[in-house]
Each structure stands twice: as structure tokens, then as C-alpha cells.
Amino acid sequence: MSLKYLTIVFSLVYLVSAGLVRRVTCPDGNAVSNKKCCDLFPVLEDIQKNLFDNGECGEDAHSALRIAFHDAIGYSKKSKHAGGGADGSIYTFANQETAYPANGGIDDIVARQKPFIERHNLTPGDFIQFAAAVGVSNCPGAPRLEFLLGRPKATRPAEDLTVPEPFHNVETILDRFDDAGFGPSDVVALLTSHTIAAADKVDSTVPGAPFDSTPGVFDNQFFVETLLRGGSYPGTGPNKGEVPAPDALRGEMRLESDHYLARHPRTACYWQKNVESEDYMMSSFKTQMAKLAVLGQNTKEMVDCSDVIPMPKPRVGKAHLPAGTSLHDIEASCDETPFPTLSADPGNATPVKPVKAS
Structure with missing residues (x-):
């Protein structure tokens, strides 16, 4: 095959590909594909x-x-x-x-x-x-x-x-998701939403109690902190659907369903993968959403x-252990791979602030 022929072929491929991403200019100047x-x-x-x-x-x-x-x-x-x-x-x-x-x-x-x-x-x-x-x-x-x-x-x-309700057991939750077309890894991926979530109704005495220490940032801290050994409640717990959260994160709330999904044989390793790789967490969440x-x-x-859809800003930082905790506080449940080594923040434990309502 001659070089000239190859050049023509590649040029045609480029033109066809370019046609597939043709942009339209809107009246306000924005460009879109349709x-x-x-x-x-x-x-x-x-x-x-x-x-x-x-x-x-x-x-x-x-x-x-x-x-x-x-x-x-x-x-x-x-x-x-x-x-x-x-x-x-x-x-x-x-x-x-x-x-x-x-x-x-x-x-x-x-x-x-x-x-x-x-x-x-x-x-x-x-x-x-x-x-x-x-x-x-x-x-x-x-x-x-x-x-x-x-x-x-x-x-x-x-x-x-x-x-699914936070007080449902893992098998009930997985069965409900399966009926909607989602497997165990998909369920864990969708729970990435909890990294920016908070609860108002589980314990009405602490409205806006976050599920992790960085509720305004999309990161994998939720998956780290849910594996920390629980010790206390942010309000008047225990309430239905709630289990103890880490003592080092006063003010944080832990849903019962999150706690057990993080430790269940069918989901624990997917949970840990989100701790190991934020890229995996984001791509799997995007796919399931x-x-x-x-x-x-x-x-x-x-x-x-x-x-x-606007392009989100990047996150600064990486997964870590909260101040006042160590890897000994992690209740790792994945038998396939060891839990990753994470560094702990320096200093004393810091209370977690509630998420303000608008």
C-alpha cells in the first residue's frame, strides 16, 4: 500500500471523525453538539x-x-x-x-x-x-x-x-437494586453520592449531619471514614437506621446501611476500591449515574x-485518616487485597460541622 494511499485514507477518517463532532453555535454564543x-x-x-x-x-x-x-x-x-x-x-x-x-x-x-x-x-x-x-x-x-x-x-x-431504607439489611438493599438493574458494585458506586450528603430526618436534633468530614467536596473520604470503628452519635442516637460514628469525628452521622455495605462480603472489596482509587470512584459513579x-x-x-454541564473544579488533596485515628481504627473487610496505607492528619480530633440548609 503506497504512502499516498495511506495519506488519503487517514485524511478521510479524520474528516469523518470531525463531522461526528460538528458544533452548533447558540444565539448566546455557547457551542453545543445539538x-x-x-x-x-x-x-x-x-x-x-x-x-x-x-x-x-x-x-x-x-x-x-x-x-x-x-x-x-x-x-x-x-x-x-x-x-x-x-x-x-x-x-x-x-x-x-x-x-x-x-x-x-x-x-x-x-x-x-x-x-x-x-x-x-x-x-x-x-x-x-x-x-x-x-x-x-x-x-x-x-x-x-x-x-x-x-x-x-x-x-x-x-x-x-x-x-431502600437505611435500616434495611444488605441483602434486601441489593435485591431492590437488582430489580432496578444494578449489581453490588453499582450500588457501591452510586453511594459515592454520600460523600456530599447529609441527613436531616434520621435524627431531627442534628439537621444537616454530614456522612463524612468533607461534605462540600466530592472525594473518597466517605469510604474511608465509614470503615472507622464507631463509638458515638452526633445527637440523641441511637435512632432507627443509625449506627455509631467515629469518636474522632464528633458531629458525623453514619447510616446503618452504609456501615454494613462497607463490611459485607458482596460489597466490601468494591468499597475498598473506592478508597484505593479516586479515579475509579469517579468513573464508576459517572457510569452508574x-x-x-x-x-x-x-x-x-x-x-x-x-x-x-459545567466542568467541575478538581479536588485538592487525597484520601487520609482523620486526626486522632490510625489504621488500627479501620475495620477492613476485603479479603482479596490489603487495606491501603493512609497517613493521618496531624493534631487532635476535630468536630465535624453540620451542613447548612439554604
């Missing part, structure tokens, strides 16, 4: 300023991610009467779904998002998943989540008991508008 995505930039500007407090990784960003999960997981491969997945039913049928015990506190973010849904030309399902992806992008260290546009309006509510965000949807009829 002109339908241009309509999202006014929504992006509005929610960043007026929902997420000028782009903060705060309470509304955490809640936006939570409602995206609670809306989508109301899906079942087995039941013909289950909800339509990521379709916005938690908004459309809010009176019914927010009354489910597992959705306690969701009514707050439903009310916060309502005026934005009403003034923008998006279905509730699209808005909920778009807001979640944008909210996550405000958290340093987070992956840039995908977003597909085109969810139809929900036609029926999700059933009760489709959202992309799957979750389109549960029950026909993706062939949707438009990929992922290029509208």
Missing part, C-alpha cells in the same frame, strides 16, 4: 444563580442529587405496576410519592424546584436530572455527569417501597446535551 441543547443555557444560568446560590456545592446541590435518585429508582424489572423510572413522577405525583416514608424530606426540594420547572420549557423528569448533574458539577472533585434531554411527562406514580438518569427511558429518542 441545537436543541441551546435551550438549556438559560436554565443553567437560572439554577446556578437562584437555586445553587451562585454555583455552590450546598444543601440544594445535595438535595438535587438525592431527588434524582429517589425519582429514578422507582422502577422495577419485575412489576408491571412500578413507576416509569427517571420520569419526574416524584414531582408530578408529589402528593403521593413524598408521603412514602423513604422519601422523607424530599418535599423540601420538590417545593424549591417547582418555580424553576414552571418557568422553563422542560419536563419535570428532564429538569430533575439536569439540576442533579449541574449541582454535582459545583462540587470540587466531582466527575462531569452526562445529561440526555427528552424524557416525556410521567403518567403514573412510582410505587412505595422502591427506595448515566444509567440511573435514563431508567425507564428510550434513549434513542433523547438528545445528548452533556456538553451543557
Whole structure:
């Protein structure tokens, strides 16, 4: 084969590839891969300023991610009467779904998002998943989540008991996720959301109790700290669905489900992989969130508008042990590989501050 022929072939490949990523310039000057995505930039500007407090990784960003999960997981491969997945039913049928015990506190973010849904030309399902992806992008260290546009309006509510509760045992939780199409490693990946999460309802005396010591940063500290030996409660515990958190992290809350998933034979090694590699944690979370965000949807009829989602800032630092702890405090449960060596912060143990509500 002649050099001239090879040059022609490579040139054709380049031209075809270039055509696949052709960009469209929106009226406001932004460039996207599909002109339908241009309509999202006014929504992006509005929610960043007026929902997420000028782009903060705060309470509304955490809640936006939570409602995206609670809306989508109301899906079942087995039941013909289950909800339509990521379709916005938690908004459309809010009176019914927010009354489910597992959705306690969701009514707050439903009310916060309502005026934005009403003034923008998006279905509730699209808005909920778009807001979640944008909210996550405000958290340093987070992956840039995908977003597909085109969810139809929900036609029926999700059933009760489709959202796992923190007091459910591991097998019950894994069975529920399996019914929605997620395996044990996928469950652990989705729990990466807890690195920026906090609890209001498990113990109402400590609203905003975080699950790790860096609730405004997307990192793997949650996976480290959940393995520390528990000793105390942040408030009036024990409460249903709560187990003791580390004494060295006063104010931190630990969900019972997180505690046992971190130590269960079917999930412990996936948990430890998130400790070992933040890149693995981010890529697996991004993959499973992309799957979750389109549960029950026909993706062939949707438009990929992922290029509208802002690029998150990088995280500074790496996984470590909190001050006042050592590797002897880690309850490692993965038999396949030894627990990684982590350094401890210097100084005395520091209390963990609650996450402020907006």
C-alpha cells in the first residue's frame, strides 16, 4: 500500500471523525453538539444563580442529587405496576410519592424546584436530572455527569417501597437494586453520592449531619471514614437506621446501611476500591449515574446535551485518616487485597460541622 494511499485514507477518517463532532453555535454564543441543547443555557444560568446560590456545592446541590435518585429508582424489572423510572413522577405525583416514608424530606426540594420547572420549557423528569448533574458539577472533585434531554411527562406514580431504607439489611438493599438493574458494585458506586450528603430526618436534633468530614467536596473520604470503628452519635442516637460514628469525628452521622455495605462480603472489596482509587470512584459513579438518569427511558429518542454541564473544579488533596485515628481504627473487610496505607492528619480530633440548609 503506497504512502499516498495511506495519506488519503487517514485524511478521510479524520474528516469523518470531525463531522461526528460538528458544533452548533447558540444565539448566546455557547457551542453545543445539538441545537436543541441551546435551550438549556438559560436554565443553567437560572439554577446556578437562584437555586445553587451562585454555583455552590450546598444543601440544594445535595438535595438535587438525592431527588434524582429517589425519582429514578422507582422502577422495577419485575412489576408491571412500578413507576416509569427517571420520569419526574416524584414531582408530578408529589402528593403521593413524598408521603412514602423513604422519601422523607424530599418535599423540601420538590417545593424549591417547582418555580424553576414552571418557568422553563422542560419536563419535570428532564429538569430533575439536569439540576442533579449541574449541582454535582459545583462540587470540587466531582466527575462531569452526562445529561440526555427528552424524557416525556410521567403518567403514573412510582410505587412505595422502591427506595431502600437505611435500616434495611444488605441483602434486601441489593435485591431492590437488582430489580432496578444494578449489581453490588453499582450500588457501591452510586453511594459515592454520600460523600456530599447529609441527613436531616434520621435524627431531627442534628439537621444537616454530614456522612463524612468533607461534605462540600466530592472525594473518597466517605469510604474511608465509614470503615472507622464507631463509638458515638452526633445527637440523641441511637435512632432507627443509625449506627455509631467515629469518636474522632464528633458531629458525623453514619447510616446503618452504609456501615454494613462497607463490611459485607458482596460489597466490601468494591468499597475498598473506592478508597484505593479516586479515579475509579469517579468513573464508576459517572457510569452508574448515566444509567440511573435514563431508567425507564428510550434513549434513542433523547438528545445528548452533556456538553451543557459545567466542568467541575478538581479536588485538592487525597484520601487520609482523620486526626486522632490510625489504621488500627479501620475495620477492613476485603479479603482479596490489603487495606491501603493512609497517613493521618496531624493534631487532635476535630468536630465535624453540620451542613447548612439554604
